[in-house]
Amino acid sequence: MRPYVMQRLLLARTEAEIIELTRHGFVAFQKAESPPQKLIGFSAIEIYGPKLAELQCLAVDTEFQGSGVGRQLVEAxxxxxxxxxxxxxxxxxxxxxxxxxxxxxxxxxxxxxxLFCQLRPRPTEVSNPISMNQNRDETDKPIT
Structure with a gap:
């Protein structure tokens, strides 16, 4: 996901958010005769309740875009x-x-x-996307 975050195509996620996404997430690998297989796509769905879910983090390696990988991920x-x-x-x-x-x-x-209401400006660039190993900072903690 990191290359897509750097290109501002996906939102940066905390480790906890990534773990939650994998609950209803799907990955696509390049067919390979021997390991290691290359990860070429990912998508996830967040279930808000019986009425609504959100398709999130749909990303396909640029080399494989247009080959049906994204469609298969959406269908999953x-x-x-x-x-x-x-x-x-x-x-x-x-x-x-x-x-x-x-x-x-x-x-x-x-x-x-x-309809949307913007509560704060969007960042103009991603200066330091959250890595998989970083701890959550104060902005990621739940409001109490």
């Missing part, structure tokens, strides 16, 4: 949501056309559109 997430009887899946992505080709759309029939 959709299948997991169906298994859990989730009603709707939300996806926030810069790959809008791709997600539309997978059955996503800007709004559902008879559904209101989402």
């Amino acid at each position: 997430c959709v299948a997991r949501a169906r298994e859990l009887n989730v009603m709707e899946i939300l996806a926030i992505s810069s790959s809008e056309r791709f997600l539309q080709s997978c059955g996503f759309d800007y709004s559902l029939p008879d559904q209101k559109k989402a």
Whole structure:
């Protein structure tokens, strides 16, 4: 995920968040005759409840984009949501056309559109993305 965070294509995640994502996460490996296999894609779905889940962290190695890997990862997430009887899946992505080709759309029939309120500015660059081994800092702790 780190290269995609550096390119600002994915959000930086804490170790705890990454562990949680793997609960309903899927990986794609390059077919290889012998180990080690190369990780070429990842996606996850976060289940908010019976009504809503969110497709998160969809990333495919640039060498394998357009080969069907991303579609298979999205389909795996959709299948997991169906298994859990989730009603709707939300996806926030810069790959809008791709997600539309997978059955996503800007709004559902008879559904209101989402409105957002920006509470703080987005960082202009990623200066030090959180590594897998760093401890959580104060901004990552739950509000009590």
